[in-house]
Amino acid sequence: MTARVGSSGSVALLVGGVVLLLLVMLLALGIGAVSIPVADVWHALGGTGDEQIVAIIRDLRAPRVLLAALVGAGLASSGAALQGTLRNPLAEPYLLGVSGGAAVGAVVALSAGWGTPGVVTLAAFGGAGIATLVVALLARFAGGRAEPRLLLMAGVVVGAFSNAVILVALADAPPDRIRGALWWMMGSTADATWGAVARTGAALVLLGGALVVRARDLDVLALGEEPAVALGVDVDRAARRTFLVASWLAASTVAAVGLIGFVGLVVPNLARALGARRHRPMLLVSAVYGGALLVAADVAARAIRAPIELPLGAVTAIVGVPFFLARLRQLA
């Protein structure tokens, strides 16, 4: 039983998570289509040793591993914040219009013939940003009162609408565009660049940081509407703001690597099962374990059938489900 874990317990959990993340990242640097011994990895990071290995480590694997860690952290903390805001353990960024909006943006860019990675990234982020704004506005005009269910329903409706738009846009598309869209929706870190690492890192620091700083809002929201109002919190505004920040955080990860499910839904629940209760430690624990999970899944995605890469989103679920099942009892 991990009924209540005090702040010392959370610290232990966090430190353990950071150690795990670092170990997984080091391991990930050594594993790939080309197997590279640890000593060579170390030298290559320092820029010495075989030129080709230096290129593989520095230009391919290091950005890839870092990007996977950042995306995992972003998705998991976004999920943690949304579950808190909506008081629903099944909430996740992709349920709330982020994935649909991002996919519409990416598909529109691809259909218009702007196939370059930078444009697709920008379009995906723009699409997700617009979709989440629409969700927030819909919820506001539909309700007027703070009501997590309205956000959830608005998110689902916008998501369904986006899917319809994508299907209509792709109905007449030549199959290569359909394939490009499908690739994008499967999610992959294979095209990681230092630029993507920097953008995602900046988003994580800014948006994730904002969530951590405002974690008390989440604690209050989690109490329910009346106690929150009694504590002097503008519930409506706090919920909408957290929703938008968390969604944009997820959107920045989607823009970098495409759609990767599971992490945002399951890791926060796992963090709760591990004993994180209040939202500040929970956001941090979710981020660290989400990062570790995604780096591990990425290693599996590129190693299982090398040199062919498996869709990262699927591998994430395959790697994560047993882990989650082992903890399911504690969730009950």
Add this chain to the structure above:
Amino acid sequence: MGRPEQRGPEPGDDPRAICTNTLEGGARAAGERTAVADMGGFFPPCPGVLSHYERTPAVLFTRTIALALLLGTVTVSCARGDAPGNTASDTASDTASSTASNTASNTASTQAVGDASSIALLDDFGAPLPRDATDAERVVSLNPAFTEIAWAIGAGARVVGRTSWDNRPVEALAATDVGPGIRPNVEAVLAARPTLVLLYATAENRAAAAALERAGVRTLALRTVTIADFRRAARALGDALGAPVAARALVDSIDATLDQVRAAVAGAPQPRVVWPSWDSPVLVVGHASYEAELLSIAGAVNVFDDREESVANVTIEEIAKRDPALVLAGPDRLQHLIASPPWNAVRAIRDRQVAVLDTNVVGRPGVMIGMAAVSIARLLHPDRADRLP
């Protein structure tokens, strides 16, 4: 059951080929075929020198922003005391400086090229075409059609890496298998220690080409949809692999064969045909493709020649309405069409007016394209067989 990639390529040659063959088999292949056949919209038809200049500042700009943002990220990592954070900063700054110098030198060489000649000397991703074999010491070919051309012009020994899709010539199979040729595994490609990588120019290969260039490997990306594209690719490979004369001879010999086929079928009645390449959705050969050119050379009229695309998305009804006299396809596909009730709305299918194509020969715009024209002409005009080469 093998994996699709292994089963593949009889077609093997270029991704397009793969598809045509594998088409008989799986939905995945349909995507591949189209990936190759229909990329037109993604690329400028003939990138001018300008497009390279457009690219360079964009790259520099991105790098600068990336570096600035990265420094911020790194500061945060260091504050947390993560060892990888430190490594990241070393790596990042080195990468940035080396990339900056690479970009600078690339720009310089392009300018030199621009001065030397006014014709477009860029590949389909906007990189300068190699003018000699300086960078061709170790070549990885990510397009089976290019592998085949390399061997046909006597430069096969330079090819040290190939795709899982390659199937010929047999000698080519001795090269290291680096996996798929579309969305290649860049690590596996680099492990073959290439100095030059040949790619098919589809949008899905752009990121890989960029990553290879960042790692200091020269890339040559070309799209081959029509016979003219094949000629251009053969000449470009001839220059890049140090066999320009052999490449010209290869192109001339193929052109001579095509001319002979044209002459042999001249004046014969031209059957109206359709060439379905996939059945769900229904795709047929359109106007802008080497298949359409082969049909015309071999003395047939493509009933979908009015469709500008290389592969046209049509309906069975439309095919039935246009009422072709003959349906051409590979053996598996034809069998499938004949067994399918909706396709029996097409008179030619109902009456078994079909011609079985050898997909190994007609499946790619490659070195066998002359033979492909001969084989189609033989099917359509058996009475002229003695005049064919």
